[in-house]
Amino acid sequence: MSQTIMIHDLIEAIKDEVIGWRRYLHKYPELSFQEEKTAQFVYETLQTFGDLEISRPTKTSIMARLIGQQPGKVIALRADMDALPIEEENNFEFVSRYPGVMHGCGHDGHTAMLLGVAKILTQLKDQIKGEVRFLFQHAEELPPGGAQEMVEAGVLDGVDMIIGAHLSSNLPLGKIGLSYGPAMAGADTFKITVVGKGGHASQPELAIDPITIGTQVVSNLQHIVSRYQDAQETLVISVTQFHGGSAINVIPSKVTIGGSVRSFNLGIRENIPNFIKRILKGITEAHGATYEFDYQFGYAPTINDEEITRLMDETVCELFGEESREIIKPIMASEDFSAYQKVVPGSYIQIGAGNEEKGIIYPHHHPRFAIDEDALEIGVELFVQSSFRLLETGNK
Incomplete structure (x- = not known):
């Protein structure tokens, strides 16, 4: 059995668990710099995986380190965790339980995906050459932002490169958007x-x-x-x-x-x-x-590293086919992922999570924003496979 097929089977086995994590986080959203219960949930979930060195770089953020059996590069994977001050207008079962607070930008999905990636990679520790750091970041939505605080706390010390992703309702399910160079303003x-x-x-x-x-x-x-x-x-x-x-x-x-x-x-x-x-x-x-x-x-502007983006591009095409790949123009919205890119090269991509047939058509920060949860499995697989590619062939 090839490594790709084995990884796909492992991810398929935890698909429902990842969706469950996302729905729990959606029910209990927390605003920027207030993510105490969210961080605790992430901490406790990571503890169940084993083989991780878990720490709190700041009061409401989490870093987990997975150190492989052999030396090599160090890559960081980032997810943001904070919600928005929006009164949710959706009516599904896991709607926000907190009045005036909502995961209206997909950060609940980002966190759930990265938990899934951490679970899979810990099961594959013996195949990892180097180190993978999982950054669960607070306060992306509120300047000065949590990324800069995490950088100052030393989460990138010794890191060679970083990748991040955003679930996008503007892209249909199955599409993955990449930008070479400028990505977000x-x-x-x-x-x-x-x-x-x-x-x-x-x-x-x-x-x-x-x-x-x-x-x-x-x-x-x-x-x-x-x-x-x-x-x-x-x-x-x-x-x-x-x-x-x-x-x-x-x-x-x-x-x-x-x-x-x-x-x-x-x-x-x-x-x-x-x-x-x-x-x-x-x-x-x-x-x-x-x-x-x-x-x-x-x-600051989010400027993607050309070589890392090329490696991500190759991974997308190999996993999901060239038809899934979409080169997108720079977006005028902003992201504090740029704080990491000031320190190490990185790439930030968009994962399609919109679906007109399911009524998932509303933009980010809208009271009826939603994601197609099938995108979570795509995100987990992309991050896991990209991690191996970056560890083996990325920049040093």
Whole structure:
């Protein structure tokens, strides 16, 4: 019996167990930095597998190390565990038991898959050359994110490479999406306060109107995308907040403007705050106003390592056929998996979990988000087989 067939049979034998883990986690979701019961469940489940060195890098995260019988490379596999502040509107039996908290992004499935991978690989320990680390990460959904905390706690010390995956309702079941190079955007935020001089609406000449000045700021921010950078680079600047005034007949003294910046190019990303300040300075000085400006760098872009992605690509094609492989364009959403990629090369892929026939059509972070649970078995098999390929032929 070939190793591939043997692994497939082992995974088939635990399929229902993986689904059971996912459903338990879905019933009892916990928000970012609050995953205490989730982490304890993962810890206790891992203990039943044997042969794992289990630790808590942070209060609500888990790391398990599987050290093979022979020396070799060290790879890390990552799953996130946190839920979202959403009131679930699904009606299946394992719907969230906690009001206002829901696994609306598939992290329950990620955790269950990685538990399945850990169980299978512990059974195959004698075939492992090197080490596999299982990272069960907290707080992916809430910047500054759990990945950076885990890096600072040393989970990547000695690691050669890392892989991660996201169950995606945007991809149909059976499809696996890969991105060479940029995969997900960096996500930053800004807050601007335009300070003018308040006054009565009937005498605007006596005021310095921050609303009219603020609208000019909003309009000119779009010039950054269209005029300040190479047209072939991808950049999104979205103004999502504009607050000012409290009475119809009063010009306010200030307005606040907030928004989001998404980018892939690290050089462009670093220059965005300077571009915004240049616009703010010019417009406010022209009208006798002043400004306050706060810019927060969030998650960096997720940039996949070309060689690791190629190895994942080969694994997908061999396991599931070339028709399952889909090269996808970079996604403008963000992921704190990028914190790991700053330290070691890695690749982040998408596993199709949508199914129109079953009504699994809702996007991530929607109150009716769901996954086709058949995707869990696909994810476990992909991670197990990729682990062996990476340990044997990956970068050093």
